[in-house]
Amino acid sequence: MSVYDAIEIDSLQGGPANLSQYRGQAVLIVNVASKCGLTPQYAGLERLHEQYAKRGFTVLGVPCNQFMGQEPGTSQEIAEFCSATYGVTFPMTEKVEVNGDARHALYERLVPTADAEGHTGDIRWNFEKFLISADGEVVARFSPQTEPDAPELVSAVEANLPTA
Structure with a gap:
């Protein structure tokens, strides 16, 4: 089953944002937080988004407050912080849970995938x-430590851009 099939999540600005709107594009889904040591990755994510957007790519930020309460803000506060501090223009979803019993359906679909070290799950x-x-x-x-401009990430994005 495609990630784009029947998974709905609200946008940070409110209202539903069915993932099917991204069908035909490559998407980098990232669980984000505004008060984390890795928060400066927003700048690299925005550069990646800008570099490949015209070629059928987007970053999708998914705020999450499950890691030491590092995303405590309201939707409006998160949107303002990302825009004012990092110039974020890529789409963002509502704040969701990525682990545990209340894990969002999107992350239920994502977490079985292994990373380069073989990690799957939470x-x-x-x-x-x-x-x-x-x-x-x-x-x-x-x-999480893989920077948005890491060669392995950039090459994977380039390999998965839709063909014209």
Whole structure:
């Protein structure tokens, strides 16, 4: 089943954002937080988004407050912080749970995918990344410490851009 099939999540600005709107694009899904040591990755994620957006790619930020309460803000506070501090223009979803009994359906679909070290299952920390192909398949998982401009991440994005 494609990640784009029947998974709905609200956008940070409110209202539903059915993931099917991304069908035909490559998407990097990242659980994000505003008060984390990895928060500066927002800048690299925005650069990646800007670099490949015209070629059918987007970053999708998914705020999560499950890791030491590092995303405590309201939707409005998160949106303002990301825009003002890092110039974020990529889409963001509502704040969700990525682990545990209340794990969002999107993450139920993502977490079985292994990263380069073979890790599957629970999200380990903020800024864990999943690359989704244009047809909605989870094609790669990257650890939270993998920077958005890391060669392995950039090459995976480039390999999964939709063909013209």
